[in-house]
Amino acid sequence: MTLPASRLSDEDLRARMQQFHWWHSMVLRPGVTTFGGKAEELLAQEEEAFLAPFNLTGRTVIDVGAWNGFFSFAAKRRGARRVLATDSYTWTHPSFRGREAFELARDELGLDVEALHLDPTEIDEKVGLFDVVLFIGVFYHLYDPIDALQRLRGITRQLLLVETHQDLMEKPSPGMVFYPGAILNHDATNWWGPNPGLMLHLLLQLGFTRIFYRDHPVLGRARGTYAAFTPEVEAGLIQQLGPPWLDLDVPGAVEDLLARA
Amino acid sequence: MSETELFQAVAAHRWLQSLRLRPNLLTPGMAPEARLVAEERALLDPLNLTGADVLEVGAANGFFSFAARRRGAARVVATDHLAWTLPGADAQSATQWAAHALNLEVETIPLDPRSLSADFGSFHVVLGTAFCEQLFNPIQALRGLRSVTNRVLVLETLQAELADPRPMMTAQNQIMPFGGADGSWISGWAPNPALMLQLLLDLGFNRVLYRTHPTLGTTRGIYAALLPEAPDGLLAGFETPWINMTAPATG
Numbered sequence: 001m002t003l004p005a006s007r008l009s010d011e012d013l014r015a016r017m018q019q020f021h022w023w024h025s026m027v028l029r030p031g032v033t034t035f036g037g038k039a040e041e042l043l044a045q046e047e048e049a050f051l052a053p054f055n056l057t058g059r060t061v062i063d064v065g066a067w068n069g070f071f072s073f074a075a076k077r078r079g080a081r082r083v084l085a086t087d088s089y090t091w092t093h094p095s096f097r098g099r100e101a102f103e104l105a106r107d108e109l110g111l112d113v114e115a116l117h118l119d120p121t122e123i124d125e126k127v128g129l130f131d132v133v134l135f136i137g138v139f140y141h142l143y144d145p146i147d148a149l150q151r152l153r154g155i156t157r158q159l160l161l162v163e164t165h166q167d168l169m170e171k172p173s174p175g176m177v178f179y180p181g182a183i184l185n186h187d188a189t190n191w192w193g194p195n196p197g198l199m200l201h202l203l204l205q206l207g208f209t210r211i212f213y214r215d216h217p218v219l220g221r222a223r224g225t226y227a228a229f230t231p232e233v234e235a236g237l238i239q240q241l242g243p244p245w246l247d248l249d250v251p252g253a254v255e256d257l258l259a260r261a
Numbered sequence: 262m263s264e265t266e267l268f269q270a271v272a273a274h275r276w277l278q279s280l281r282l283r284p285n286l287l288t289p290g291m292a293p294e295a296r297l298v299a300e301e302r303a304l305l306d307p308l309n310l311t312g313a314d315v316l317e318v319g320a321a322n323g324f325f326s327f328a329a330r331r332r333g334a335a336r337v338v339a340t341d342h343l344a345w346t347l348p349g350a351d352a353q354s355a356t357q358w359a360a361h362a363l364n365l366e367v368e369t370i371p372l373d374p375r376s377l378s379a380d381f382g383s384f385h386v387v388l389g390t391a392f393c394e395q396l397f398n399p400i401q402a403l404r405g406l407r408s409v410t411n412r413v414l415v416l417e418t419l420q421a422e423l424a425d426p427r428p429m430m431t432a433q434n435q436i437m438p439f440g441g442a443d444g445s446w447i448s449g450w451a452p453n454p455a456l457m458l459q460l461l462l463d464l465g466f467n468r469v470l471y472r473t474h475p476t477l478g479t480t481r482g483i484y485a486a487l488l489p490e491a492p493d494g495l496l497a498g499f500e501t502p503w504i505n506m507t508a509p510a511t512g
Contacts, residue, residue, distance in 0.1 A: 143400070143463075144398070144400040144401060146397065146398040146400060146401070147398055147400070147401055150397075150398070168429065171431075173431055174431060174432040174433075175422070175429055175430065175431040175432065176429060176430065177427050177428065177429045178427075178428040178429060178430075178456050178459055178460075179428075180428065180459045198431075198432055201432045201448075202432070205397065205448045
């Protein structure tokens with residue numbers, strides 16, 4: 001459902017936008033863009049890579065770590081029946097003021113997307129079950145990402161989509177590197193770098209039965225996207241998972257992936 | 262309990278550890294007595310347990326809990342999770358038989374270390390062996406152990422990637438000899454010492470000591486992590502081959 005757009009003047013809208021630190025660059029109306037840390041073109045390629053393989057029409061979607069809401073809005077535009085955007089760190093950060101920025105963008109775009117303040121470490125069944133769970137750019141920001149994945153499994157009806165920084169690409173065996181302090185990109189919120197073998201291992205252990213992988217559409221192997229399906233996945237959810245997606249849950253798939261560096 | 266009953270009880274259980282219950286009665290455990298004795302010396306010799314409250318997680322058949330009691334601990338609580346709770350697992354019952362036979366007072370409580378919180382109690386020494394390799398989430402379990410430790414945490418674990426200076430852990434599955442006739446696949450981890458040091462420091466331990474396993478060498482590591490409340494005098498017991506990972510670099 002599309003709601004009536006806000007009636008702020010362009011000037012007033014720009015003034016409101018300047019109160020926040022934006023991460024997602026989004027066109028809120030012709031000539032008015034949020035100019036976040038992530039460029040509009042990069043986000044467009046990510047949306048195509050992460051969401052285009054799936055038919056979201058009529059599905060329920062939760063976006064864990066939504067920040068300014070780009071992927072929540074994209075899911076809604078792609079036909080999702082219900083979208084719940086959740087965040088904690090960026091929504092309560094005194095400089096980012098992510099919740100207010102999200103709400104400004106949502107109201108301006110007139111999209112019916114719900115918002116819930118929720119930290120990934122506190123997710124449980126009380127939030128409900130969702131056909132699709134988006135976990136984009138969050139895994140490596142968590143001190144205990146194993147717990148978070150376990151929690152997300154509990155609310156996933158069909159598909160968990162995990163996008164993450166990765167490391168240890170020279171090793172096919174499952175592993176993850178820990179980053180004390182701020183040694184990764186001078187960012188003290190970066191904790192872990194998993195490799196594809198490790199992500200496959202964790203997702204299989206959690207009861208996902210099919211795992212597909214692709215490199216980041218722009219940044220390549222430095223970041224990976226994992227589509228993990230439950231046994232209950234409906235055939236209609238998947239539109240196309242051809243190359244560059246790779247079926248990771250078959251013998252030798254991780255080794256093949258790493259050989260294609 | 263007659264000696265006949267004791268021999269029958271030993272024969273009726275599947276033993277994980279070789280416990281000497283009588284001079285002529287050794288439980289047929291998977292872990293050989295000589296290795297366990299060497300581990301006991303490595304784990305407990307540095308500590309004076311007289312009057313201490315000790316918690317053991319992953320106690321299996323209680324070998325180290327019994328050792329702690331013999332070494333003067335005032336209270337010993339032996340706990341285990343999978344080996345005591347998976348379908349068909351009888352290791353808790355075996356442990357209770359052993360305690361009875363050895364005339365050692367050790368409490369036995371089934372416990373998932375991930376669920377530990379301060380409500381469980383507070384212990385001078387918390388001990389965990391075969392630790393990370395049997396835990397899907399060792400980060401959560403370490404937090405649990407920290408919440409009940411008031412002096413020293415002693416951990417023994419599988420390890421890997423020792424030559425890599427980056428803190429890391431590798432995941433693996435292994436089959437464990439309980440939970441059904443064919444055993445059970447358990448998912449766990451092998452951290453390297455660089456990672457264990459970071460995780461223990463992040464939990465508030467301020468002195469971390471390390472040594473390799475006394476008989477299995479570098480495939481396994483042993484850590485003693487001291488809280489600020491633990492006096493420096495405790496360090497005196499940690500002689501070579503222990504190394505203080507938190508000692509200031511010299512030279």
